[in-house]
Amino acid sequence: MAIPVETFHLSAKAKGTLQARIQQMVAEGILSGRFQRGEKLPSTRKLAKHLGVSRITVTLAYTELLANDYLSARGRSGYFVSDNAPEPPDFGPLAPREDRVDWDQALARRYTGGTRLRKPDDWAGYRYPFIYGQTDPQLFDHANWRLCAMQALGIKNFTALTMDQFANDDPELVTFIARHTLPRRGIMAGPDEILVTMGAQNALWIAAQLLCADGRKVAVEEPCYPELRGLLNNVGAEVQSLPVDQFGLRPDSVPDGTQVLFTTPSHQCPTSATLPRSRRDTLLERAADMGALIVEDDYEFEMSFLRPPSPALKSLDEDGRVIYVGSFSKSLFPGLRLGYLVGSADFIREARALRASVLRHPPGHIQRTAAYFLSLGHYDALIRRMSRALNERRTVMETAIQEHGLQIAGSGAHGGSSFWMKAPDDVDTEQLAKELSWQSVLIEPGAPFFASANPPRNFYRLGFSSIPSERIAEGIKRIGTALAKHGAGR
CATH class of the missing domain: 1.10.10.10 (Winged helix-like DNA-binding domain superfamily/Winged helix DNA-binding domain)
Structure with a gap:
């Protein structure tokens, strides 16, 4: 070199x-x-x-x-x-610099703090990783993704690869979303009603910036995705948490004066509850009566291998008040960071301008590669393969959970890739997770999903997208044994 x-x-x-x-x-x-x-x-x-x-x-x-x-x-x-040059001396750690900046005064806004989900960087090295949202390399279609990436690098796609598209998106990807992805959810939308984002997280951030700043009254589910609460708190929203039951959000719990509601009706995060059609209709009526907007996070709808997914709220919306968030990062791989927003043209125009002021647009090569992978049928084939594998793993997990006396607090009626679990009331799953990690078992403690200062400590989530079927039973057995020891100590 x-x-x-x-x-x-x-x-x-x-x-x-x-x-x-x-x-x-x-x-x-x-x-x-x-x-x-x-x-x-x-x-x-x-x-x-x-x-x-x-x-x-x-x-x-x-x-x-x-x-x-x-x-x-x-x-x-x-x-x-020279190969004989002196070795660099080991001076040990560098002496700390004296920082004379008062960052408490200098920072206009802070983004650290709060509750966040954390996964070990070396999670793949654990033998029993019940971690949600990671990709199983045995299921992913490496060969065809590589071919699509090479095709996107070709001279035919030189413009898509190299051009600064300013606020625009790859037209081939937008066309696929409009003609193929959204109709599966019963949603009809034109190109001016679709915005490609850097994953669902970026889509939620854009929605929060545009709809929830400066003290707007915002309602979220309880429990819910922790990062969403962080986004809303950072823009200065007045956030109220609404408890969910076994069917998801109760429309009658949405307080008067709510201006924006964030919800995960098809696959509630993290309980996996599915909002019944009757509640969906009632929720839309309630929002219309208040003049409220709804942001629908429809993550993981592709993983409906038990029965067809319920219609998206956006498909039932006749007033243009539902903002729809979708993502390819869950169904392809999380490092892709590719999602989309669907809404009225007026909203998408402002969302496009906001995105352009921050990052212009997602990389053209990534968009075009994804467009080829989707349009050539590789995506549908991958979803079918993943659905079969997840269905098998779910069956194995349900059997093992029952055998070892674990309690399921929530499981997706349509599919999904995780179980929401409940340990005995006096079990702190943060401590349980630490003990299990010594046995090469990873679980996700549930406390971060709750907004209260003293959240319940006995919930946890078990994902099965990244663990082979043949390891599930032993992993569940180790969780059961650890919980039994906690019971013996009472």
Whole structure:
């Protein structure tokens, strides 16, 4: 690997001749570890031109470093950091800098703090990872995704790959969403009513910024996706949490004066409850009476392998008051960060302008690759394969859960990839999760999903998208054994 010539700068504070200063500059780069053994230095001509010195000065500096075994010469190839160059000394951790900025005063707004979901970076190294929302590499269609990515890199797609599209989206992806994805949910929308986003999280952020700022009265489900509460708190919304039951949100619990409601009717997060059709109709009527808007997060609707999904709220909306959030990140892979917003043209116009002010548009190559993967039928084939696998895993989990006496608090009536679980009242699942991690078992404690200062500590979520069927029974057994020990200690 060649060291870029731009890396070299002569310090105006350094003392000595130009030759000595160049020697010191190179030696310090080696001793600090910035220049590694075997890396090629710039040619004497190139470095001399860059530093504004004579070539003979650089040559003499290199020669001296060569004699001291900092550098080696390889025929006509040039100069390299010697294999015998001194090892960088281990100075230990750097001394802390004195930061004289009062960040409590300097920061106009904070985004840290609050409750967030956390997953170990090394979750894939656990043998029993009951982690929600991660991709199983055995199920993903690597070969066809790679082919679609290569196709998107071709000269035919040069414009989609390289052009700054300003506020626009890939027309092929938008066309697929409008003609294929949304009609499956009973939604008809034109291109001016669709916005591609960087996943559902970005879509929710845009909706929160446009609809919920400056003290707007906003209602969310309890429990709910923790990051949503963070988004709403950051824009200064007045947030009220509405408890859900085994059927999801109760329309009569939405308080008077609510201006925006966020809901997950098809697959409540995290309980997996599905809102019945009667409640959907009543909820729309309630919102219309109050003049409220509804943001519908329809995540994971593709995973309806038990029975067809219920109609989306957006498909029942005749007033244009439902903003629909969809995502390919759950059904393809979370690192894709590709979702979409669907709403009235007036709303999408403002959403497009807001997105453009922050990140212009999602990368063109990613959009075009996804468009090919979707339109060539690979996506549908992947969904069918995932549905079969998840259905099998769900069956294995239900059997193991029953065998070991665990309690399911919520499971998707239509499918999904997780169970919402309830431990005995006196079990803290944060502590349980730590104990299980020592046995290579990962579970997700449920407390972060609740808004209260003293949330129930005995709920937890078990995802099964990332664990093979043959490991599920043993993993559930270990959870049951750990819970039994807690019971024995009472």
